[in-house]
Amino acid sequence: MKKIGITTSQMIMVDHSLCGNKKTSVNTLYVESIRRQGALPVILPCISSKEENQEYIKMCDGFLLTGGMDIAPLLYKEMPQSKCGPFDYEVDQSQLDLVKMILDSGKPVLAICRGMQQVNIALGGTLIQDIPSQKGYGNHSFDYDGNLVHAIEIEKDSLLYEILKKEELLVNSLHHQALGKLGEGMEIMAKAPDGIVEAAGIRERKILGVQWHPELLMEKGKDMNRLFQWLIETVE
Numbered sequence: 135m136k137k138i139g140i141t142t143s144q145m146i147m148v149d150h151s152l153c154g155n156k157k158t159s160v161n162t163l164y165v166e167s168i169r170r171q172g173a174l175p176v177i178l179p180c181i182s183s184k185e186e187n188q189e190y191i192k193m194c195d196g197f198l199l200t201g202g203m204d205i206a207p208l209l210y211k212e213m214p215q216s217k218c219g220p221f222d223y224e225v226d227q228s229q230l231d232l233v234k235m236i237l238d239s240g241k242p243v244l245a246i247c248r249g250m251q252q253v254n255i256a257l258g259g260t261l262i263q264d265i266p267s268q269k270g271y272g273n274h275s276f277d278y279d280g281n282l283v284h285a286i287e288i289e290k291d292s293l294l295y296e297i298l299k300k301e302e303l304l305v306n307s308l309h310h311q312a313l314g315k316l317g318e319g320m321e322i323m324a325k326a327p328d329g330i331v332e333a334a335g336i337r338e339r340k341i342l343g344v345q346w347h348p349e350l351l352m353e354k355g356k357d358m359n360r361l362f363q364w365l366i367e368t369v370e
Contacts, residue, residue, distance in 0.1 A: 135173065135174045136173040136195045136196070136366055137173065137174045137193060137194045137196075138173045138174070138175055138176065138194060138196050138197065138198055138365065138366070139176045139191075139194035139197045139198070139236075140160055140164055140165065140168065140175050140177055140178060140198045140200060141160075141178050141180070141197075141199050141200050141229060141232070141249065142158050142160045142177060142178060142179065142180045143158070143200070143202040143203065143225070144156055144157070144158055144159075144180045144222055144225045145157045145159055160200060161201075163349040163350060163352070164200050164246075165177075166349075167349045167359075167362045168198060168362065168366075170352070170359070171359075171362050171363055171365075171366040172366070173195075173196075173366045173369075176193060176194050178190055178232070180229065181224060181228040182228060182232065184231065187231065187232045187235050188235070190232075191235055191236060191241070194241070195241060195242075195369040195370075196242040196243065196244075196368065196369045197236050197241060197243050197244075198243075198246070198365065199233065199243060199244070199246065199249025199250070199252055199253065200246055200247075200248065201246050201248045201249065201308070201309075201347060202247075203219060203222065204219040204220065204221045204248075204263070205221055205226050205230075205248065205251055205252065205255065205261065205311075206221045206223045207221075207261070207263060209226055209227065209230055210259070210261060212260065212263070214263070215263040215268065216264075217263065217264030217266070217268075217310070219310065219311075233252045234256045237256055237257070237339065237341065240339065240340070241340070241369075242341075242365055242368040242369060243340065243341045243342070243343075243365075244342050244343075244344075244361060244365040245341070245342070246343075246344055246346075246348065246349065247308065247309055247344075247346070249343065250313070250335075250343025250344060250345060251311065251312075251313065253317070253335075254313050254317045254320055254334070255317065256317065258318050259314065259316050259317030259318075259320060260313075260314035260315040261312065261313065261314050262311055262313070262314045262330075263311055264310055264311065265310055265330060266310070274307045274308075274309050274310060274326070274330060275308060275309060275310040280306050280347070280350030280351055280354075281306060282304040282305065282306060282351075283305065283306055283307040284304070284307060284326055285302050285305075285326075285327065286302065286303050286304075286305055286324045286325060286332040286346075287301065287302055287324060287327075288302065288303060288333070289323050289324065292321065292322075293323060293335060293337040293342055294323040294333050294335075294342065295323070297342075297360050297361065297364050298357055298360060300357070303324070303357060305332065305346035305351075306346050306347055306350055306351060307346060308347055309345055312331055312345065313331040313334060313345075316331075319336045320334050320335065321334060321336060321337070322334050323335060330345070331345065332345045332346065340368050342361070342364065342365075348361050348362070
């Protein structure tokens with residue numbers, strides 16, 4: 135059975151009996167999106183050492199980089215802007231190290247929302263820390279119920295088009311940050327009507343990133359399932 139590593143987030147509990155305790159978590163829908171394709175989900179700690187990362191990379195055949203909080207601007211050599219959301223530097227640094235090692239491994243990657251942003255930073259790119267205040271564009275942090283919010287235009291010669299065979303797709307939208315300067319080798323595969331990058335990756339390195347959340351839309355059609363199918367089928 136193919137094994138897919140899934141990244142996690144760290145939460146600090148605020149319940150009066152557990153206040154201050156840290157919890158490693160992942161949205162169950164990410165796990166289900168891998169299980170539905172007949173692969174084995176492997177849950178990766180949000181903080182791990184280089185030696186542990188090496189073992190996880192050996193263990194897994196591919197990787198699903200999940201969504202989550204904002205990423206520390208220090209990691210792409212910027213100061214935090216006023217509208218930058220909360221971040222966890224320890225987690226961000228550890229996961230950035232892991233992502234760099236994953237990319238070096240050549241194993242396939244499906245990167246969702248924060249995951250695509252991590253890939254971009256790992257390749258030397260930057261982020262728009264807050265779309266409305268820095269770009270004056272529309273609201274992309276719109277809906278947390280998985281509803282369709284806007285269309286994206288897909289580049290016809292892109293890996294995303296090859297997977298979906300569509301030039302336009304309706305997606306949800308749960309982010310206020312986006313890709314800024316592209317990392318080395320990153321190709322834009324889709325944009326929102328206002329120009330925000332909605333998909334990017336590197337075909338030759340089996341890297342596909344999307345800014346929306348396909349795991350929330352699996353029941354709405356086959357398109358989103360095809361993204362997870364691509365990840366599993368690309369595993370050698």
